Amino acid sequence: MSPPAAPAPSLDLREDVQRELVLATRRYWAGPLYRRVVAGARRVGPVSGPDELERALARMPAYQAFGWLEQHLQTFKYTGPGGLMPAAERQRQVIEAMLAASEGRHPERLVLDPAMRLPDYYRDTDFHLVPGGIHSRSWDGVVYEWAAGTATMMQNESTDVHDSLARYLATVTPGRRILDVGCGFGPTVRALARALPEATVTGCDLSAPVLRLAHHRALAEALTLRFVQANGEDLGPFPDRSVDLVTATMFIHELPPPALRAMLRAARRVLRPGGRLVVLDFYLVPGGTLGRFFHLGHARRNGEPFMPALLELDLPAELRAAGFSAPQISPYPPGQPLDRLPESWRLPWTLIEAEALGGSDAA
Amino acid sequence: MTFQSEGQRSAESERFFADRSVDALMGSALSLTTELLLLSVRQHRIEEAVRGRDSRPAGGEVPLRPAERDWVRDRADQVVAAWLDPFGG
């Protein structure tokens, strides 16, 4: 018999209505408003790059509205009058009780490290404009989960990225031991556990509150998952050659290049020779200059300081230098065109895959 | 608007959105549109109660129910389009 479920936090009327308003605004923003900016940009004529386009469009009302919303809708969502942060803070006791109840069940599946030193780039950046980040308050995981659908427009896309990725991984994984780096509140690891019931799936992340929620969600779904607080740059708790598949979704764009290089080396270390690395992130930007203009603008307006640097990296070369072979980089889902802009705004999802070299070849 | 929070926000985003009139216009419209949607939901509840489709006390502040979600979503799309059509429609 499982114990009765602890009460869960929820949104009151104002907060829920505000969330619906934010979602509706994002729909309009990603559709008609985006298309109006695209049409305006096409009238500008040839430009040398995204910066020139930016200057040419700076006074265009549709672009001003587009840019303003991209940035301020996020902060409104978190800290506006019906925002997600006050909503979670108001229910902190409910949240703490809920997480503590799950921690009491299967404590061996949640390994936190109270001495974890957060890297400066992580502590000092409000990724996605979440005030104070997602790593310090007990309710941070809940806010992040509430916000996730409105941040990336996934809720407005018909396919669920995590489930579709897990279905794909089920066909390519070279073994049953899977480690997801930067797992957040666990959408990828839960999808993996559903798609691969035989697999041993572990998620790691820097943020303790987010891992506590991931553990709670896994138990609520009766999935056997392990969560470990670890820095993706060293994957310290995980032994050499102990994993068949390393995954990371929406993770590497949050790393400055030196941290990304360290993460690739760490992934190589924990993988067995012949193991696979599969990363889903934002790298191949469709639509030439105009596509880069939108993506770089998104990075700037959405608290993503390291996103632009990722675009500049030669990822196949980085993968080889870290001890991987046969790098493959392709738009996701497969078949998305690279030569033209999408009809509606979307992030440039890219699948990055490589194989861990054999022992003696490894860097 | 004071939505901008501290942290490693680049000066560049300020450069881009320095236009104060746009900031004031969009900020107040966002707040007002949210209030408008909230008022619509409350009014809808009263109407439903008057028509006898809802046994709840009229104007109740109870959280959204699943059955109300589609109505709220459609209404949200309408108020947002009314606000943003001059820019994007």
Ligand SMILES: C[S@@+](CC[C@H](N)C(=O)[O-])C[C@H]1O[C@@H](n2cnc3c(N)ncnc32)[C@H](O)[C@@H]1O
């Ligand atoms: C945008 S979220 C993506 C979460 C999840 N993979 C998903 O797809 O929803 C990035 C996650 O990476 C974590 N993270 C950032 N830097 C990290 C690092 N150096 N080591 C481990 N986790 C990190 C953050 O705490 C956050 O949970």
